[in-house]
Amino acid sequence: MERFLRVTGPVAAMPGANIDTDVIMPKAYLKGIDRSGLSIGLFHDLRFDEAGTARGDFILNRPDMAGTRFLLVGPNFGCGSSREHAVWGMLQYGIRGIIGSSYGAIFADNAANNGLLLLSLPVEEVAALAAVLEDGAGQMAIDLEAQRIEVNGHAADFDIDPAVRRALMLGLDRIGETMTHAESIRAFEKAYLARKPWLIAGQE
Amino acid sequence: MSSPKTLYDKIVDEHRILSFDESSEAGERLLLYIDRTVLNEYTSPQAFSGLRAAGRTPWRPAASLGVVDHVNSTNPDPGAGALDDGARRQIEYLSENGRDFGIEIFDLFDPRQGIEHVVMPELGMVLPGMVIAAGDSHSTTYGAFGVVGFGIGTSDIEHLLATQTLVYRRLKTMRVAVDGRLAPGVTAKDLIMEVIRRIGADGAAGHAVEFAGTAIEALGVEARMTICNMAVECGARVALMAPDDKVIDYIAGCPRAPSAELLAQARTEWSSLRSDSGARFDKEIALDAGEVPPMVSWGTSPDQSLAITQSVPDPEDIPAARRADAVRALAYMGLAPNTPLQDIAIDRAFIGSCTNARLSDLRDAAEILKGRKVAPGVRAMISPGSSNVRRAAEAEGIDRIFIDAGFEWRRSGCSLCLAMNDDSLAPGERCASSTNRNFEGRQGIGGRTHLMSPAMVAAAAVTGKLVDVRSLAAAGAL
Numbered sequence: 001m002e003r004f005l006r007v008t009g010p011v012a013a014m015p016g017a018n019i020d021t022d023v024i025m026p027k028a029y030l031k032g033i034d035r036s037g038l039s040i041g042l043f044h045d046l047r048f049d050e051a052g053t054a055r056g057d058f059i060l061n062r063p064d065m066a067g068t069r070f071l072l073v074g075p076n077f078g079c080g081s082s083r084e085h086a087v088w089g090m091l092q093y094g095i096r097g098i099i100g101s102s103y104g105a106i107f108a109d110n111a112a113n114n115g116l117l118l119l120s121l122p123v124e125e126v127a128a129l130a131a132v133l134e135d136g137a138g139q140m141a142i143d144l145e146a147q148r149i150e151v152n153g154h155a156a157d158f159d160i161d162p163a164v165r166r167a168l169m170l171g172l173d174r175i176g177e178t179m180t181h182a183e184s185i186r187a188f189e190k191a192y193l194a195r196k197p198w199l200i201a202g203q204e
Numbered sequence: 205m206s207s208p209k210t211l212y213d214k215i216v217d218e219h220r221i222l223s224f225d226e227s228s229e230a231g232e233r234l235l236l237y238i239d240r241t242v243l244n245e246y247t248s249p250q251a252f253s254g255l256r257a258a259g260r261t262p263w264r265p266a267a268s269l270g271v272v273d274h275v276n277s278t279n280p281d282p283g284a285g286a287l288d289d290g291a292r293r294q295i296e297y298l299s300e301n302g303r304d305f306g307i308e309i310f311d312l313f314d315p316r317q318g319i320e321h322v323v324m325p326e327l328g329m330v331l332p333g334m335v336i337a338a339g340d341s342h343s344t345t346y347g348a349f350g351v352v353g354f355g356i357g358t359s360d361i362e363h364l365l366a367t368q369t370l371v372y373r374r375l376k377t378m379r380v381a382v383d384g385r386l387a388p389g390v391t392a393k394d395l396i397m398e399v400i401r402r403i404g405a406d407g408a409a410g411h412a413v414e415f416a417g418t419a420i421e422a423l424g425v426e427a428r429m430t431i432c433n434m435a436v437e438c439g440a441r442v443a444l445m446a447p448d449d450k451v452i453d454y455i456a457g458c459p460r461a462p463s464a465e466l467l468a469q470a471r472t473e474w475s476s477l478r479s480d481s482g483a484r485f486d487k488e489i490a491l492d493a494g495e496v497p498p499m500v501s502w503g504t505s506p507d508q509s510l511a512i513t514q515s516v517p518d519p520e521d522i523p524a525a526r527r528a529d530a531v532r533a534l535a536y537m538g539l540a541p542n543t544p545l546q547d548i549a550i551d552r553a554f555i556g557s558c559t560n561a562r563l564s565d566l567r568d569a570a571e572i573l574k575g576r577k578v579a580p581g582v583r584a585m586i587s588p589g590s591s592n593v594r595r596a597a598e599a600e601g602i603d604r605i606f607i608d609a610g611f612e613w614r615r616s617g618c619s620l621c622l623a624m625n626d627d628s629l630a631p632g633e634r635c636a637s638s639t640n641r642n643f644e645g646r647q648g649i650g651g652r653t654h655l656m657s658p659a660m661v662a663a664a665a666v667t668g669k670l671v672d673v674r675s676l677a678a679a680g681a682l
Contacts, residue, residue, distance in 0.1 A: 017529050018405045018505045022643045027624045031275065031290025033249035033297045045645050050631070074529075076406035076439065080641060081622070082247060082341040084357035102406055105441045106341055110357035161373075163224070163233055174359070175260070178367045181222065181235060185263075185369055188221040188237060198462035198470040199239060199331065200266070 001115035003171040006143045007096045009069030011151060012059045013136035019073065020080035021107060025089045038089035059136055068093075070140045072130055073100035075123070078107025087114050097142050099149070101126050112164045115171060117144065119158055129154065144169055208480035210377045211444055212412040215352045215477070219335045221369060236372035238364055239334040242320045243270040243307070245294040246624065247339035251362035252301040262305050263368040269329065270298050270309040271320045277626045278556075278587045278614040282313065285615075286626040305365075318590020318616045321345040321433065321558035325425075326592055328458025332447040332474040337370060342558045342640065344440060347432035348425055349455075350447035350477045352412070355436065375441055378411040378487040379479075382419040384494040389674040391568065392427035393434070393560055393638070393657035395419070397499040397509050400438040403489065405507040409439035411487060414479060419493035420445055425454040426562040433559045434640050437506040446478035498673055500545055501642045501655040503533035508642070509655065512672045516543045536644055537652050538632070545670050548654070552635035553584040553665035554647075555611075555658050557621035560638035561589030565658040566597050569638075570605040572662035572676060578610035579668030585612045585627070587619040609666070623648045636664035 029041030046058050054061045060068060077100045078086065087110040090098075097117035111118045119142075121129075132138065132154040140151040144165060147158050167174070178185075193200055209217075216236065224233040243251075248270070255261065262268065272295050277285020287295075295312055302309035310317045316327070321342050324330050332350035336343060339361045346353030356370065364370055380399060386392075400407070413435055420428065428445055435443035452471060455461050462470060497511035508530070510517070518541035519530045534541065539548070555561065555569050566588060578584045586606050588594035594616055597603055603613050620627040621639040629635055629651025638661045642653040654670060663673040 020643045022646050030246050035250050082355040106355050113359035175363050175366045198466040
């Protein structure tokens with residue numbers, strides 16, 4: 001995954017609450033067996049009408065929003081379905097970071113696993129950032145090392161889960177890391193299954 | 205004597221291989237052993253491709269089961285259902301992965317095929333005290349068995365397959381105490397919809413929610429699954445209930461249950477699977493089951509719901525922070541403020557999904573449909589939760605009740621719950637649905653979903669509009 005150190009670019013506001021992963025990546029884009037081709041699916045039914053024409057009133061379709069890197073979102077963003085396609089689509093579209101007050105839990109894990117930065121800020125701080133946007137848009141810079149966010153000249157520090165920060169900054173191979181504990185897993189499993197024979201009776 | 209523990213913490217402790225940061229304020233980060241997973245055809249492919257690319261193999265193949273449920277057609281004629289190229293490729297790839305990696309797969313026409321969260325419990329593969337993580341958000345269903353069940357994305361499926369573990373952040377805990385008794389005509393679905401309405405779509409975010417109290421104890425195991433299943437709609441990452449004799453009896457009757465001897469041994473341990481008295485929860489709420497009415501959703505988020513006897517809300521009465529969302533939801537739903545909910549006409553009725561398509565749900569709906577007909581102009585469908593449920597219902601003659609009423613008796617799958625298959629709403633169509641999500645476009649682009657219990661769907665189907673099921677039931681029938 002691409003490492004996240006310092007990223008700058010346009011930010012677009014999508015302030016609604018409970019924007020779910022069905023809306024972020026509609027079902028028509030879930031029929032693949034690989035991770036590709038999802039940029040077009042991102043917010044598809046908000047971006048395009050039934051004839052496939054771009055909806056001019058949707059923020060990401062505005063000319064000034066070309067190359068959007070960040071979304072400023074409402075509470076509980078990414079709730080609902082576990083589909084990781086929502087995160088893959090964000091990254092393929094070019095979104096690198098999302099700033100909001102809370103997220104669907106599975107979406108947040110998926111983001112961390114793919115290098116998409118999610119910032120969870122107090123509701124008032126999200127409102128303060130929204131207030132310095134002009135017509136829902138602005139120029140943003142996020143420095144993950146310094147844990148600092150700037151938008152339209154307004155700057156603030158932020159907190160982030162240190163484990164997530166480290167993984168984003170290093171672009172870790174998560175399975176490889178866990179496999180360094182393979183001996184511990186094996187030893188745990190042996191003792192655990194011996195203690196609870198009903199768990200595997202007749203199955204292996 | 206150690207301090208009192210919650211059921212959630214007991215199960216997590218029992219599965220902790222090692223801790224990365226025991227004292228973290230955000231919750232301990234640990235390596236968690238996972239007992240079992242179930243894989244579906246649409247969230248697992250990239251996980252298997254990842255394994256293949258890295259030259260890895262599953263750690264314990266017998267801990268996984270694969271089931272086709274999301275993309276398949278539920279057309280009653282197995283040859284007639286439409287299957288697009290993507291769906292066909294996903295189904296084929298699941299089988300290929302099963303073959304290559306030694307994982308059992310219930311393919312499209314397997315007699316045990318069904319919705320993953322219906323199939324796992326009915327086989328007896330969900331046992332108290334387990335941790336089950338799976339690539340579907342409704343994996344919270346397993347909480348009805350005293351199981352820490354939760355949904356994960358595809359990267360974590362790959363991690364789980366390769367290592368039988370997940371890197372896990374311990375959750376905060378919340379208890380929802382429900383005492384009293386549900387009134388006639390009111391179901392577990394109404395209860396969980398009322399909880400979601402009260403606390404909001406993110407009211408349990410970051411929490412493992414334990415449901416407790418006399419009203420929960422009085423419910424059957426299938427009704428408990430409905431509650432745990434839908435708890436994810438208020439943000440719960442995990443839903444839990446202490447397992448009791450009903451749970452153990454349910455398991456004992458399943459085809460893959462442990463032997464009687466092993467069950468006896470397990471029973472001793474399972475009796476300790478409850479929160480200790482005095483255990484501290486980070487959040488607690490209580491409600492009286494007797495006050496819960498039949499519920500129906502009016503908006504595009506599961507917390508936008510009300511008692512069926514009420515009217516569509518006026519955004520003017522909604523707190524400012526939520527007003528814009530309500531206005532948008534009403535526009536999408538094509539509803540005017542202050543319309544009585546019982547005046548809303550429907551085009552479609554659907555009974556199905558991992559929330560409400562088990563045998564007891566079908567019986568509830570059939571009770572209403574007996575001797576009645578689906579209203580003119582309404583298309584009504586039922587998709588039993590599994591092929592096994594479908595056969596069991598046919599053995600009871602329930603299929604005849606549905607068919608005689610004018611319902612399509614379809615095969616099993618996720619079907620119209622998320623319309624990733626050939627079952628979907630046309631733009632503007634309005635559906636009374638026993639499913640779990642009323643999101644924009646969930647049942648088809650422009651489709652309008654009203655969530656409710658299976659009995660309420662049956663009542664809506666025969667009257668052609670949203671209706672209070674209690675007004676249809678013969679005295680004493682509920």
